Amino acid sequence: MKDKILECVPNFSEGKDRDMIEKIVGPFRRVEGVKLMDYSADKDHNRLVVTLIGDPESLKESLLDAMAVAVREIDMNRHRGEHPRMGAVDVIPFIPIKNVTMEEAVDLSRQVAREAAGRFNLPVYLYENAATAPERQNLADIRKGQFEGFFKKIRLPEWKPDYGPPEVHKTAGVTAIGARMPLVAFNVNLATNKLEIAAAIAKRIRNSGGGLKFCKAIGVDLREKGMVQVSMNMTDYTKTSLYQSYEMIKMEARRYGVTVTGSELVGILPMQALTDVAAYYLGLESFSEEQILEHRLLWED
Amino acid sequence: MKDKILECVPNFSEGKDRDMIEKIVGPFRRVEGVKLMDYSADKDHNRLVVTLIGDPESLKESLLDAMAVAVREIDMNRHRGEHPRMGAVDVIPFIPIKNVTMEEAVDLSRQVAREAAGRFNLPVYLYENAATAPERQNLADIRKGQFEGFFKKIRLPEWKPDYGPPEVHKTAGVTAIGARMPLVAFNVNLATNKLEIAAAIAKRIRNSGGGLKFCKAIGVDLREKGMVQVSMNMTDYTKTSLYQSYEMIKMEARRYGVTVTGSELVGILPMQALTDVAAYYLGLESFSEEQILEHRLLWED
Numbered sequence: 237m238k239d240k241i242l243e244c245v246p247n248f249s250e251g252k253d254r255d256m257i258e259k260i261v262g263p264f265r266r267v268e269g270v271k272l273m274d275y276s277a278d279k280d281h282n283r284l285v286v287t288l289i290g291d292p293e294s295l296k297e298s299l300l301d302a303m304a305v306a307v308r309e310i311d312m313n314r315h316r317g318e319h320p321r322m323g324a325v326d327v328i329p330f331i332p333i334k335n336v337t338m339e340e341a342v343d344l345s346r347q348v349a350r351e352a353a354g355r356f357n358l359p360v361y362l363y364e365n366a367a368t369a370p371e372r373q374n375l376a377d378i379r380k381g382q383f384e385g386f387f388k389k390i391r392l393p394e395w396k397p398d399y400g401p402p403e404v405h406k407t408a409g410v411t412a413i414g415a416r417m418p419l420v421a422f423n424v425n426l427a428t429n430k431l432e433i434a435a436a437i438a439k440r441i442r443n444s445g446g447g448l449k450f451c452k453a454i455g456v457d458l459r460e461k462g463m464v465q466v467s468m469n470m471t472d473y474t475k476t477s478l479y480q481s482y483e484m485i486k487m488e489a490r491r492y493g494v495t496v497t498g499s500e501l502v503g504i505l506p507m508q509a510l511t512d513v514a515a516y517y518l519g520l521e522s523f524s525e526e527q528i529l530e531h532r533l534l535w536e537d
Numbered sequence: 538m539k540d541k542i543l544e545c546v547p548n549f550s551e552g553k554d555r556d557m558i559e560k561i562v563g564p565f566r567r568v569e570g571v572k573l574m575d576y577s578a579d580k581d582h583n584r585l586v587v588t589l590i591g592d593p594e595s596l597k598e599s600l601l602d603a604m605a606v607a608v609r610e611i612d613m614n615r616h617r618g619e620h621p622r623m624g625a626v627d628v629i630p631f632i633p634i635k636n637v638t639m640e641e642a643v644d645l646s647r648q649v650a651r652e653a654a655g656r657f658n659l660p661v662y663l664y665e666n667a668a669t670a671p672e673r674q675n676l677a678d679i680r681k682g683q684f685e686g687f688f689k690k691i692r693l694p695e696w697k698p699d700y701g702p703p704e705v706h707k708t709a710g711v712t713a714i715g716a717r718m719p720l721v722a723f724n725v726n727l728a729t730n731k732l733e734i735a736a737a738i739a740k741r742i743r744n745s746g747g748g749l750k751f752c753k754a755i756g757v758d759l760r761e762k763g764m765v766q767v768s769m770n771m772t773d774y775t776k777t778s779l780y781q782s783y784e785m786i787k788m789e790a791r792r793y794g795v796t797v798t799g800s801e802l803v804g805i806l807p808m809q810a811l812t813d814v815a816a817y818y819l820g821l822e823s824f825s826e827e828q829i830l831e832h833r834l835l836w837e838d
Contacts, residue, residue: 289799344686498820507831514814518783519799534835
């Protein structure tokens with residue numbers, strides 16, 4: 237695996253019909269060079285979230301095939317679900333993993349956007365690092381109004397799609413495609429049931445509150461445990477490490493006489509997010525990822 | 538890679554002749570299922586150390602082929618070098634990496650020992666976890682007397698080889714084959730130039746001194762840096778973790794009013810040795826290796 241490797245997490249607006257879900261993920265099983273890591277459909281959200289790993293060309297090929305199924309089969313006019321959505325293929329983020337720069341991930345998202353727009357006559361918005369304007373960076377801003385609202389929204393000059401026709405696809409809606417860093421979901425628990433303390437700490441440590449640049453955080457009530465939690469998304473673990481947010485939470489918690497009881501990592505994360513933590517706490521002076529057996533087995537040849 | 542995977546680090550008594558070194562490592566390049574991670578020859582030691590990764594059958598096949606070259610080509614009667622040695626193929630340790638128990642690694646070392654003994658008429662001793670007697674566990678005890686001394690030693694009833702004839706191979710000497718856990722070489726630096734402090738701490742924290750069970754440690758003088766170091770071999774990182782020895786060194790150093798300035802990891806180590814450290818310092822409550830992207834890419838399918 238000397239190849240360029242990206243992760244891709246396409247979201248489709250179908251969470252109930254098992255047959256259709258299998259049809260959509262078919263290309264991800266079929267195309268060599270793509271590894272289907274996970275897919276999970278939620279009935280309440282009526283949404284399918286797929287996790288892929290692969291090289292740029294294989295990802296592109298399999299995604300365009302899967303999009304063809306979703307655009308043909310899903311009718312957004314009949315779609316109901318709790319999760320906000322605007323299209324049959326709701327969103328496709330590309331995430332650089334190995335031997336890939338963010339620029340290359342942005343380039344791939346543009347290629348897929350252009351081809352999909354042409355092939356399916358589908359309006360496509362570029363978002364996050366691929367965005368063509370600051371107000372298009374945040375996916376929530378693009379999706380505001382959802383499928384039903386887009387018939388009006390798309391006519392506004394500031395919401396002209398980046399690719400495809402300036403009209404909503406009658407059954408498949410619109411799609412957002414973009415590039416971003418891997419997210420690490422990291423939660424730290426506090427020995428108190430006072431939500432306001434978790435919320436105050438979250439505000440202090442997150443970027444928007446003047447804290448760590450690549451950290452989003454909110455306070456969450458864990459009622460069953462009788463605890464509260466600072467729930468974080470680390471948006472670039474290569475620049476803001478997990479140990480920084482952990483130590484900063486401990487520091488802020490002191491002000492309230494509250495202790496940190498532990499933490500949890502949710503979902504998949506790159507090895508480096510943890511080896512950086514170990515290297516910090518052990519004071520490693522000249523550590524390299526190349527020293528890790530699994531790293532060498534996977535990425536060298 | 539759902540296969541059973543072991544590491545193997547055979548040592549051959551040839552560190553000068555580039556042609557012969559290439560002949561010896563040839564089978565490790567040729568046999569599919571074996572990955573030649575590294576090989577380095579040292580002229581002073583007159584010794585070749587090879588690092589391999591592979592499944593049991595492929596390792597066995599390639600090792601027997603490489604042994605055939607070494608037994609045929611190396612004459613121990615002419616061998617001079619600083620490193621203690623007793624045979625053309627001096628030692629072969631098998632190290633379980635993935636989906637392999639220590640029992641299976643021991644079994645593989647016995648198979649290779651039996652076949653090599655028969656094929657090359659070579660006396661072979663089993664050592665470490667494969668040892669057939671407590672006094673054969675330690676490689677240094679087996680090797681004592683070296684090639685020259687073995688012509689007498691091998692006649693002693695307590696030093697009858699585990700496989701092969703009770704006579705030294707006239708040119709290839711004798712060989713030790715065994716199984717052990719991966720070693721992690723971990724050194725911690727102290728802000729003092731007093732070697733006796735590093736030696737005293739090393740004694741406290743190592744197994745033989747009443748300290749951590751899977752920790753060997755000595756004090757080392759880093760004259761150029763004006764510092765001393767506690768130099769460790771962690772002999773089973775799954776049971777004695779790096780953070781334990783690190784914290785214990787900090788604790789002991791306090792007694793001398795000395796601070797720990799940093800640490801270093803030498804060579805290759807398994808990912809888990811570091812993720813365990815991160816999990817400890819972050820207080821992770823329910824972390825699994827399966828959450829690590831590289832782990833899933835490498836070991837699942």
